[in-house]
Amino acid sequence: MRILVVGAGATGGLFGGRLVQAGRDVTFLVRPGRARVVEERGLRITGLGENTVLSPKLVRAGELSGPYDLVLFTVKAAGLAAAIEDVAPAVGPGTLILPVLNGLHHIDELVARFGEERVLGGVAIVMTTVDGDGDIRRLFDLQSLTYGARAEPAPAALAQVHAELSGAGFDATLSTGILADMWGKWVFIASLGAVTSLMRGTVGEVADQPGGIEFAEAVVAECAAVAEAAGYPVPAASLANTRAAVTEPGSPRAPSLYRDLTAGLEVEGEQIFGDLVDRAHKLGVAVPLLELVRLNLRVYRSRRA
Numbered sequence: 001m002r003i004l005v006v007g008a009g010a011t012g013g014l015f016g017g018r019l020v021q022a023g024r025d026v027t028f029l030v031r032p033g034r035a036r037v038v039e040e041r042g043l044r045i046t047g048l049g050e051n052t053v054l055s056p057k058l059v060r061a062g063e064l065s066g067p068y069d070l071v072l073f074t075v076k077a078a079g080l081a082a083a084i085e086d087v088a089p090a091v092g093p094g095t096l097i098l099p100v101l102n103g104l105h106h107i108d109e110l111v112a113r114f115g116e117e118r119v120l121g122g123v124a125i126v127m128t129t130v131d132g133d134g135d136i137r138r139l140f141d142l143q144s145l146t147y148g149a150r151a152e153p154a155p156a157a158l159a160q161v162h163a164e165l166s167g168a169g170f171d172a173t174l175s176t177g178i179l180a181d182m183w184g185k186w187v188f189i190a191s192l193g194a195v196t197s198l199m200r201g202t203v204g205e206v207a208d209q210p211g212g213i214e215f216a217e218a219v220v221a222e223c224a225a226v227a228e229a230a231g232y233p234v235p236a237a238s239l240a241n242t243r244a245a246v247t248e249p250g251s252p253r254a255p256s257l258y259r260d261l262t263a264g265l266e267v268e269g270e271q272i273f274g275d276l277v278d279r280a281h282k283l284g285v286a287v288p289l290l291e292l293v294r295l296n297l298r299v300y301r302s303r304r305a
C-alpha cells in the first residue's frame, strides 16, 4: 500500500516516521523549507530517551506521480486549503484520506474536494512538537491513532488500511464510531485549550488558583453540552477523564495550541473554538466561556496579522 503523509511536522513526522520504521511504503509531501531540514538532518524523532534518525522518501508539490492508497493529512488548519490543492494529483478513485486535525471543520473541506466516500475520520492522541533544530520531539508517552468510516458502508479498503497501520509502533484502532470519537477528542482539546489559552497557564497553574478548578469544570460542561446537543454525548467515563485532566493541581499539561500561542505562532482558534461556538448557537446551547476564548484568540490573531 502506498502511503502519502502530508506534512512532516509534529504529528506527521511521528506517525509517518513510525510507519517508515515498520517498513511501510511511505512518502512525505513536504514544502521546500521542511524538505531542506529533513534532507540535511534526517527525520529525527527525539524525547523520552529516543533518538531515531530516518531518511524517508520526500516529494514536493508538483512532483506527485499517480494515486496513493492512503493519504494521511497532518497539516494544521491554516495550511489545509493549500495542502488540499497540492495533494489532489495523488488522490485517485481508490484513495482513502485520513486526517488527524483537531475539531471537525476539516472534514467538510476534504469532502467538498475529494468526495464523501474517500474521507475517513481520525483522532490522533500524541504530544509532540517540532523543536528548534527541526526534530520531532515527544513530550509525553502517548502514540495512538484511531480512524474509521464516518458512514456506512465502510470503504472496502479500510480493512487493508487498518492492517497497514497496525503493528507500526503506535496504537492503531479501527473505530466503528469515529464521529463520536472525534467529538470526544474535540471536547477534550477544546476544554484543555480553553482553560490554558484563556488563562495563559498550564492546567496546574490554573487549578492552583482559587476558582481555577471551578472555571475549568464550567468550561468542560459547556463543551460537553454542545457535543450532547449535536447528538454525540461524551460517555461518562471519558468526560470524567477530561474533567480530571483539566483540573489537576500542579499539572504541567498544555495542548499544542497553548504551545503555539505562547510561542507567538498561528493558532487554530476558529477551528477548535469558533466552530464549536457556531454549532452551539445553532443548537441553542449557551457557551459564554467559549465565546470569551474565541474573542480572546481573535484579538491575539489580529495583533499577529
Ligand SMILES: NC(=O)C1=CN([C@@H]2O[C@H](COP(=O)(O)OP(=O)(O)OC[C@H]3O[C@@H](n4cnc5c(N)ncnc54)[C@H](OP(=O)(O)O)[C@@H]3O)[C@@H](O)[C@H]2O)C=CC1
Binding pocket: 006, 007, 008, 009, 010, 011, 012, 029, 030, 031, 032, 033, 034, 074, 075, 076, 077, 079, 080, 082, 083, 084, 086, 100, 101, 102, 124, 125, 126, 127, 128, 129, 130, 256, 268
Ligand atoms: N502536536 C500535537 O501534539 C498534536 C496535534 N494535533 C493536531 O494535528 C494537526 C497537525 O498539527 P501538528 O502536526 O502539530 O502541526 P505541525 O505544524 O507541527 O506540522 C504540520 C506540518 O504540515 C506541513 N505543511 C503545511 N502545509 C503543507 C503543504 N501544503 N504541503 C506539505 N506540508 C505542509 C508544515 O510544513 P512547513 O514546515 O513547511 O510549515 C508542517 O511541517 C493540528 O490540527 C493539531 O491540532 C493533534 C494531536 C496532537
Ligand SMILES: CC(C)(CO)C(=O)C(=O)O
Binding pocket: 102, 124, 125, 126, 127, 189, 192, 254, 255, 256, 257
Ligand atoms: C491534547 C493533545 C496532546 C492530545 O493528543 C492534542 O491533541 C494537542 O496537543 O493538540
